[in-house]
Amino acid sequence: MTTATQFEQFNALCKEAGITPTQQRLVIWQTLTEMHNHPSPEDVYVRVKPQLPTVSLATVYKNIHLFIDTGMFREVSMHHGTLRIETNSALHHHLVCRKCKSIFDLDAKQLSGFPIPQSLPDGFVAEQFSIDVLGLCAACRKSKP
Ligand SMILES: [Zn+2]
Ligand SMILES: [Zn+2]
Numbered sequence: 001m002t003t004a005t006q007f008e009q010f011n012a013l014c015k016e017a018g019i020t021p022t023q024q025r026l027v028i029w030q031t032l033t034e035m036h037n038h039p040s041p042e043d044v045y046v047r048v049k050p051q052l053p054t055v056s057l058a059t060v061y062k063n064i065h066l067f068i069d070t071g072m073f074r075e076v077s078m079h080h081g082t083l084r085i086e087t088n089s090a091l092h093h094h095l096v097c098r099k100c101k102s103i104f105d106l107d108a109k110q111l112s113g114f115p116i117p118q119s120l121p122d123g124f125v126a127e128q129f130s131i132d133v134l135g136l137c138a139a140c141r142k143s144k145p
Contacts, residue, residue: 002030017070027051028063029072038076038084038103076103077132093130097137106133 002010010029014021031047032039039047045060064085067073076084076094084103093106108130116126 002026006030006033013072017067017072019066019070024052024055024059025063025066028060029067032064032067032073032085032087035085035087038086040082040084044085077130091128091130093133095133095135095137097140098134099136099140102137104137 007026010026011021013029014025019025027048028044031044031051035043035047037043041061041064042057044064045055045057048055048060061083064073064083068075068085074086074089076086082101088105091108093108093111095104095106096102097104111131114129114131116129120126
């Protein structure tokens with residue numbers, strides 16, 4: 001259930017983003033805030049379906065793109081061409097399993113010794129960065145033939 005505080009927070013975010021707060025968007029937004037494993041739109045669809053029986057996967061996609069375009073959520077950097085949604089707003093890096101495509105968060109502090117390059121092409125100034133560490137997760141390492 002949506003609490004009054006969440007409802008207010010959602011309305012404020014929509015106002016800031018310039019989109020209309022609808023019941024459907026509220027359910028999708030709230031579901032996203034409760035998911036922590038870089039969900040795909042398909043994962044979100046399965047979770048919202050019981051609350052929104054008439055919703056289609058295409059609508060879920062459309063609203064997620066809207067949330068990303070307006071900055072309400074970020075997209076995880078592209079891995080293998082599938083859209084995954086970032087629900088952790090803290091600065092962090094990613095551990096990406098190349099086999100099962102799982103994405104785990106790695107606290108920014110754990111790679112804090114990594115220097116930000118001072119001189120970059122075309123006068124680009126780096127403010128922050130996130131790193132994708134590719135490898136195999138524990139489960140995939142165990143199941144390796
Ligand atoms: Zn894996
Ligand atoms: Zn993440």
